[in-house]
Amino acid sequence: MPIAKYISACALGALTMLGGAAPASSHSKVFGAPVVQQDALVERTEPKGYRPPDVTTLGGPFALTDPNGRTVTQDSFPGKWILLTFGFPGCRESCPIALDSLSKALELMGPEADAVQTLFVDISMDRKPDHKAMAQFISNFHESVVGLSGTRAQVSAMVRNxxxxxxxGHVMVSARETGPRIDHSTFIFMIDPQRRTRSFFYHDLPAEKMVEQIRKTIAQGD
Amino acid sequence: MERREFLKIGAAGLAVAGAGLAASPARAATHTLELGIVDTQVELIDGTLVTMLAFTKSRIGQPSVPGPVFRVKEGDAVTITIHNTRQEEHRFEIPGIDGAMSDAIPPGGSKTVSFTAPIAGTYMYQDGLMGPLYRVLGLHGVLVVEPLDGRTAAGSQTPFSLDRIGNPQAVQSVSAIFDALGTTERFPGSKWVPCASGEPYSIQERIWVLNQVDPRFNALVVPGQPIRKDAALTADPSETWTPRYFTINNRSGFDLAEGDDVIISNYIGEPTLIRVVNAGLAYHSNHIHGNHLMEMAETSLRPGSGFGKPMLRANIFERDVWSMQPGQRKDMLLPVEIPPDIPLAQRAALLSGTGQEKLPMRYVMHCHCEMSNTAGGGNYPQGMVTHWDLMGGVGGRRTASL
Incomplete structure (x- = not known):
């Protein structure tokens, strides 16, 4: 018996022994596992693969501290939309890209930019926030950007939310960075004046695209 | 003849027989130690505050989890007095050491245990009450028993009582490795040098105490009061234990990225013994990058008279992943050799600094158990992850400082 037929016969026999399961299709060469015929597959109703989280489930109240020691909460900027992003002052990759593009976007928006407040939250895991490093880092970007730090509990709560x-990153510190390397999410979140998270976009969008995204979200109303 | 006397004479005899090695008659020392039992607040990696149970190094010393490291030599007379400052009973025991178990220690009371230090190895002292519950809540620590001599026939220092191991194959295997250190092409550099007495760790010796934290159990510990009863939770902790933090020396995630008690920063040819102890209730599967480790000794967890006693391995496997059952203790040797993933043709360039790979190099050690990886989301934010650093080539540090 040719080996292919032998294998098919074995598979059929095995299926029969398993209590009358559907026989293998005539063209398959089965070894070791029963074949499920294509027409027997149940249509999948759940999408496969990665899906971003439902934006309405993100966010929540927060309490952090600016470099001057002032407490900043979700209520500190009444009536404004919040552009929120996360990073760390020692970052020399995604964080400067995000804040530089955001700064350009705010310039492009002109007076419209008064409707938004940009917050940069330090997700470093040191026990004590480095306010001095934050102030120095933020000074490189648009004057309206506020850098925020917090205790481990405060920042962890926000990270969860x-x-x-x-x-x-358990790697030798990169020459391009200062201090430890932290790999982190880089989305920029938009929070409406009612403090509901409404959208998020990538940190490396060109400034013009960021402006489009910001205007589009604001146009949807709060 | 008392056992202690026998050990003294035995060790002295061995030293004399040791091919001209320095023969200083070893004397059994006496150690009078104290421990306190308290509750204490611990901030976890995400800022969560939990109450843990802890040993203190004296009646009113600073609490620590794990408890203080004690080092004694085999044959030493050890007396430990445990003071219970809490409002419920505790107990003290060291599995694998005959006689090292106290009666229940009443609230505010003290008990003393006395024993003769057994064969060399890594032992864990703990509170054995409430099954493993008090142990995993923090009442655990390490007692290192060092050998009286521990040298191979060729004179290489080992951390084991080679003269008292009744397994010639194990003695041969252990000796072959420690003799190869510093004398072979594969293991150039230094011999293994034991930690100085009284020190918790050294350049060539680390103690990693693995544990987990399930905050639901910690919430039962009310400072100054007996542990709150919750039958559904504590009837069988091995069934209800759902840890959220996976720790080495009571730190997890980012907090394990620093600390000399855990992180090894050595030059090629500085072999390092890692004494790994699992005080927790979850299995761990530790995986180290860069070098394979030699699994030298483990603990018998088989019920019976041998329970808790260290066993030297007759066949020593090179591991890059090793399993740690709850209660398990293993002595793992990190050879700190040129990483085998560096091609032979590139090794000279690595050492001269002219190769593509540059020293120092950093290698991760992480637990392969998925729950340790993903607790808190992402990659080990609350998990068991650390690293070791290969600082440079042979002779990068003066041998005298080892």
Whole structure:
């Protein structure tokens, strides 16, 4: 018996022994597992693969501290939309890209930019926030950007609420960075004046695209 | 003849027989130690505050989890007095050491245990009450028993009582490895040098105590009061234990990215013994990058008279992943050799600094158990992850400082 027929016969026999399961299709060469015929597959109703989280489930109240020691909460900017992003002052990759593009976007928006407040939250895991480093880092960008730090509990709560991924890179410190390297989510979130998270976009969008995204979200109303 | 006397004479005899090695008659020392039992607040990696149970190094010393490291030599007379400052009973025991178990220690009371230090190895002291519950809540620590001599026939220092191991194959295997250190092409550099007495760790010796934290259990510990009863939770902690933090020396995630007690920063040819102890209730599967480790000794967890006693392995496997059952203790040797993933043709360039790979190099050690990886989301934010650093080539540090 040719080996292909032998294998098919074995598979059929095995299926029969398994209590009358559907026989293998005539063209398959089965070894070791029953074949499910295509027409027997149940249509999948759940999408496969990665889906971003439902934006309405993100966010929540927060309490952090600016470099001058002032407490900043979700209520500190009444009537304004919040552009929120996460990073760390020692970052020399995604964080400067995000804040530089955001700064350009705010310039492009002109007076419209008064409707938004940009917040940059330090997700470093040091026990004590480095306000001095934050102030120095933020000074490189648009004057309206506010850098925020917090205790581990405060920052961890925010990280959980926005499903931010952050992990310490166990690598020798890059010459391009100062201090530890932290891989982290880089989305920029838009929060409406009612403090509901309405959208998020990538940190590396060109400034013009960011302006489009910001205007589009605001146009949807609060 | 008392056992202690026998050990003294035995060790002295061995030293004399040791091919001209320095023969200083070893004397059994006496150690009078104290421990306190308290509750204490611990801030976890995400800022969560939990109450843990902890040992203190004296009646009113600073609490720590794990408890203080004690080092004694085999044959030493050890007396430990445990002071219970809490409002419920505790107990003290060291599995694998005969006689090292106290009666229940009443609230505010003290008990003393006395024993003769057994063969060399890594032992865990703990509170054995409430099954493993008090142990995983923080009442655990490490007692290292060092050998009286521990040298191989060729004179290489080991951390084991080679003269008292009744397994010639194990003695041969252990000796072959420690003799190869510093004398072979694969293991150039230094011999293994034991930690100085009284020190918790050294350049060539680390203690990693693995544990987990399930905050629901910690919430039962009310400072100054007996543990709150919750039958559904504590009837069988092995069934209800759902840890959220996976720790080495009571730190997890980012907090394990620093700390000399955990992180090894050595030059090629500085072999390092890692004494790994699992005080927790979850299995761990530790995976180290860069070098394979030699699994030298483990603990018998088989019920019976041998329970808790260290066993040298007759066949020593090179591991890059090793499993740690709850209660398990293993002595793992990190050879700190040129990483085997560096091609042979590139090794000279690595050492001269002219290769593509540059020293120092950093290698991760992480637990392969998925729950340790993903607790808190992402990659080990609350998990068991650390690293070791290969600082440079052979002779990068003066041998005298080892």
């Amino acid at each position: 926005y499903k931010i991924r952050r992990e310490y």
